[in-house]
Amino acid sequence: SQQGEEDPQALSIQEGENATMNCSYKTSINNLQWYRQNSGRGLVHLILIRSNEREKHSGRLRVTLDTSKKSSSLLITASRAADTASYFCQGDMRFGAGTRLTVKP
């Protein structure tokens, strides 16, 4: 079974706009993490948020976590064409289908 389920499946925005992706998970977690995957490459870790944290920032990334709803969101502010990739959340060792983000120049 999948641990993370990302929403939306695909998102297309203009450069400079913000992109928000959501993730729901099924079981209890200690940490929730977000990853990025460029086409045809391995996943790269972006940010980790612990179960006792509600919000975390890293550069243009902002992650929130609501353990009562078993959900998380990833916000990318001031998006750039280079942000075009797929984004995945991970609670244990399982991943969802990801959100494919396209940022148009």
Add this chain to the structure above:
Amino acid sequence: SQTIHQWPATLVQPVGSPLSLECTVEGTSNPNLYWYRQAAGRGLQLLFYSVGIGQISSEVPQNLSASRPQDRQFILSSKKLLLSDSGFYLCAWARGSGNTIYFGEGSWLTVV
């Protein structure tokens, strides 16, 4: 620093042929090791994971198998490939459950 290598990067194999994908991790000891498969444009499917030498857990019953002959070596195998085995295979490691997972660059397998 830790690194992960997997090979080969691309592979074209006929139906019914065997498969061996290898993965090694350097710079750490007793890592958790994982094999994932990703169909084109899809999410990651966990195939196998291992928490120690000789300890393999299978997530999905299929004609693939995994082995961990050494602490930092993880091998994905098949005796007879199916067309449906085509995909992008990713090896990964982590320092225990719930920690950040680090991925290799992947292996593209096309079964023809």
